[in-house]
Amino acid sequence: MPYTPSRPANGPPRHQATMFDMPVLPELPIRASLPELLRAVERTGTAVLAAPPGTGKTTLAPLALAGLLDDGDRPRRVLVAEPRRLATRAAATRMAAILGEKVGERVGYQIRGDSRRSAATRVEVVTTGVLLNRLLADPELPGVDAVMLDECHERHLETDTACAFLIETRQVLRPDLAIVAASATADVALWTSLLDGAPAIASEPMRHPVQMHWAPPKERISPPEGLRVDRRFLAHVAHVVDRALAADEGDVLCFLPGAGEIRRVAEQLAYLDVDIHQLHGSVSPAEQDAAMRPGRRRRVVLSTDIAESSLTVPGVRIVVDAGLARRPIIDHARGLPGLTTTTASRASCAQRAGRAGREAPGAVWRCWSEAEHVRRPAQPTPDVASSDLTSFALQAACWGTPVADLALPGQPPTGALEAAETTLTSLGAIEEDGTATARGRALAKVGLHPRLARALIDGAARVGTEKAAEVAALLGLDGRGRGDDLLAEWRRLRSTRDRQWQSEVKRLKRGAPDVERHVSDDEAAATVIALAFPERVAKRTGQGTAPAPVRGTRRGPSQSGPPLAPGQWLTVAGTGAVIAEGSSLAGSEWLAIADADRSPVRAAAMIRAAVPIDGDLARELIGATRTKRVEWDAERRDVVAREVTALGAIELASKPLARPEPALIGAALAEGLRAEGLGLLRWSEDTKRLRARMAFCHRQIGDPWVDVSDAALLAGTDWLEPWWSRARRRSDLEKLPVGQALRNLLPWQAGIDETAPEALAVPSGRQARVDYTEEGPVLAVKLQEMFGATDTPRIAGAPVRLHLLSPAGRPLAVTADLKSFWEGPYQQVRKEMRGRYPKHPWPEDPYSMEATAKTKRRLG
Incomplete structure (x- = not known):
């Protein structure tokens, strides 16, 4: 159903609502769901809005919540939280345009270092980082009636954290605060449960058809490794863009994993008669705005996944998807948080494909095969499962609620959280019990990663506020692909007067102590970086x-x-x-x-x-x-x-x-024994056989026979005492009486010779040695020595496996059932061996023959 304005039940519209003309709304599917959304918020104060990309949830839902689409009697001040700065500015711009106003009037925004808002602002779009800072400054969010968390399905860590904080604010301080979780995918159950059974409102998707093209490379190309993407694959993506332009109408939106790949593909497409725009976090706001505006010529917009969900690029009818994504990764042991390149999930690819059908029928070109597509993960990994959690842990400490008690969509891994808390402790940001210190609260207010905040504040005292802020701002920018020399990049930003960087420098200077120092750029950069990342x-x-x-x-x-x-x-x-x-x-x-x-x-x-x-x-x-x-x-x-x-x-x-100290030497020797194994000790043949017999008893009987496997003997050195504590070097280990040490492990109430004898008497009268090195005991004996025997020998209840040998000692048969051998395979063995060994007995009836190891001639 279409959205219908409402009026107060008992009179004319409120004066405030009649000051403006009612806006002309775009024909978007979300309009039919807005009345239900408003009723849910009025009734319960919460709602989950499940609306696919392109339905208008980011722009029309906040306006409806604020009462700006009708002359209703319930105006609200609404905060809309977006996970990305570009989407924040774009959403505010689009909503203001719907109202026929400029940004900063009834619709405004705030991102780090930039804001446009006024006393008249009713809808303010902010990044989730800004929202978190406001919550930490004042958890009651005074003057705010409703918060809409957009793109919850992307599971950005800051969005998850903001959701948990807002739920607690509503439960404890502001029961009147409305919360709307907006998701582009069908993970409704997760968010309704977090919001205590919030009503779920769904919107129909756009119905424009999208034609799918599968365009995998023809040659075998290496998969991504870390941040490295095969240049041949990027050349293939550029080729697919060219093909798509020739085959379909409209502008092209091409998804690539990062800024470096975008620059390379842009270079390869420079020959085309089209406008090429780059869209990623490190381009200037002016360049971002240019990418969002249709031009006179066809456009190719090369974008990271910032255009995947909340951002609509007008004029796009074609999507070319490289199928790659950048995801956070952290090596806690080495202190190397960063990004890695992965294949995009099927859910992400579906959202990207939806960009082609937002405004009209479109086409999607995927740079991989349909068969490969089904093997991709269904959903992306949530940030909380793979990210550096240092900022999150500091925010939680400043908030004051234990992480385990926060209503998070997913709990962080224990190891990652412990690593983050260790870092914060080293920065002096939290106490041993996890509570935030005054220094920690000061670091949290800076609006940077705690490491960079520490480097800014402590660095200002050493190199001066100006240079500390400049380097900290540089470290906070996405500079990937510009070279590894940060001094050169610092000089470039100064010479080009980069606006984004300059704006961040001004912001950081306001949050740092005002100190004047005169040090070189080299020393300033090195000092700030070393303070931020001392382990690097x-x-x-x-x-x-x-x-x-x-x-x-x-x-x-x-x-x-x-x-x-x-x-x-x-x-x-x-x-x-x-x-x-x-x-x-x-x-x-x-x-x-x-x-x-x-x-x-x-x-x-x-x-x-x-x-x-x-x-x-x-x-x-x-x-x-x-x-x-x-x-x-x-x-x-x-x-x-x-x-x-x-x-x-x-x-x-x-x-x-x-x-x-002897104890340290003993620990080092134990380390060497674990590293090199038991071969570091000297094992005589008798000792090896004893260990094999003991191992058999442990396997066959169990207690009181101890485990003498490699793992058990390497687990400690107590079994080698008292000789171990006297060892000082490797040569001492070679002198240890290992056999005596093993005998000390034998149970006193059971004899090894009785339980696992070293040899068995065979029918010929000879004592034959038993081999215990295999899973069960093995007795190797000449076939003629077993004549007349019907029963297979047993040791500790286990049958002995007989290796029956020829007169020359070569294997003829292996059996654990002697009677079955005599009555079956023996006749074939006899037939083959009589001609080869005529001087040895091969009776037809092995039971009637006396066991012997001698020949017939010697018998006579």
């Missing part, structure tokens, strides 16, 4: 001072962990790092790394952005430690003992440790 300060690897061995071991080169190749740097966190070929950073002994990523298939991280740093400055900022290290050296295969001066994993100097 790195030193070029080389031949250092050899560790001192414990007396009695030989000297030689040493490197803790796997050796690093020349041209690598070692970070304070212990990660190897490399630079791109031809990088201007190649001559630097020390680096302060701002950005790096490490793909699972590479041993070292790739440096994406860094500056040189003086070694003395690195020592001053991070603080060197002096420790006594007694450890197993894998290269020497022995214990080394040193007093080491280091910045984390970077060794600056070392000297021999004269008298290492």
Whole structure:
């Protein structure tokens, strides 16, 4: 049904509502659902709006909630939270245009460093980051009647967090605050349950047909690795754009994973007679606006997934989808949060395809096969499951509710949350019990990642507010694809007077202490980066001072962990790092790394952005430690003992440790035993056989026979006492009486020789040794030695597997059922062996023959 304006039941329209002409609404499917949405909000104060892309939920629903589409008697002030800055500005612009106004009148917006709003503003579109800052400043959100969380289905971490905070605000402080969760996909049950059974309102999708084209590359192309996308694939995407322009009408929206790929594809399409626009987070607002406006010529808009859901690019009839996405990833052990390139989920691809049919029939060109499509994940991974949680953990600490008690759509992984809290503790942002400190609250107000906020505030005291703000603003920008030398990028931003960067610098200066210092750009950049990422300060690897061995071991080169190749740097966190070929950073002994990523298939991280740093400055900022290290050296295969001066994993100097503590030596030897295995001990043949017999008893009987497997014996060294505590070097381990140590593990109430005898008497009268190295006991014996026997021997209840041998000792048969062998396979064996070994007995009836190992001639 169409949207119908309402009037107060008992009189004329309110004066405020009649000051403006009623807007002419675009014909969008959401109009039919708006009355139901308003009734749900009036009745319960909550609603879940499930509306596919293109239905108008982002623009018409907020206007309806604010009472700006009719002359109703219930005007509201509405906050609309968008996960992206570009979508925030675009939504506000579109709503203002529907009302026939300029942005900043009844519809305004606020993003980091930019806002347009006034006293008349009734609908304000903000980023989720801005919303979180407002909630932390005043959880009651005074003056706000309703909040609409847009694009909840994308599961951005800030959206999840804002939802949890708003639910608590409504429960505790503002029961009158209305909350609407808007999602483009059908995950309605999740959001209705979070909002305590909120009514669900659905909208029909746009009905424009979309033709699907599958256009996979003809040649085999390497899949993405980290942030690297095969250039041949990007060339293929450019070719598909060309094909789509020739085959279909209208403008093209092409989805690519990041700014670097967008620039490369734009270069390859430069020959086309079309307008090419780039749409990603680091382009200027003016460039973003230009990409959103239809022109005189056909357009190709190259975009990241910011155009996937809440953003409509007018004029688009064709979508070319590279099928890739950038997702957050974090290596907690190495302190390397960043992004990785993945295949886009089927849900994301469906939303992208919907862009082609928003305004008219369209076409979609997918750069992969239909068969590959069905193997893609159904939904993208939520940010909370893969992101750096440091900002989230600080926000939760400032909010004051334990994370486990927050009404989140999904709980964060325990390990990731613990890593975030460890970082915050090191920054002085939270107490040991997890509560926020005054410093932590100050860091949260800056509106940056806590690491960058710390670098801004502490860096201002060392390098001055101006330069600290400039570097912090630089670190907060998406500079991927512009080179790894951050000093060069800083100079470029200054010379070009980049507006986005300058705006951020002004904002940060207002949030930092006002300090004037005169230091060089080199020192300023290195200081701020090292303060933000101290574990990423790195030193070029080389031949250092050899560790001192414990007396009695030989000297030689040493490197803790796997050796690093020349041209690598070692970070304070212990990660190897490399630079791109031809990088201007190649001559630097020390680096302060701002950005790096490490793909699972590479041993070292790739440096994406860094500056040189003086070694003395690195020592001053991070603080060197002096420790006594007694450890197993894998290269020497022995214990080394040193007093080491280091910045984390970077060794600056070392000297021999004269008298290492015995406990430390024992721990190092245990480390070596675990690393190299039980082969580090000396095992005689008798000892090996004893261990095999004990292992059989443990498998067959269990208690009181102990486990003597590799894992059990390597789990501790108690079984080697008292000899272990006297060992000081590897050579001492080779002298340990392992056999005696094993016998000490034998149960006193059961004899090993009775339970698992070393040998068995066979019918020929000989004692044959039993082999216990396999799963069950094995007895290798010549076939003639078993004549007359009908029963298979058993040990501890387990049948002995007989390896029946020829007179020459070669295998003839394997059996655990001697009687069945005599009555079956034996006759075939007899037939084959009589001619080959005529001097040995091969009776037709093996039961009647006396067992023997001798020949017939010697019998006579």
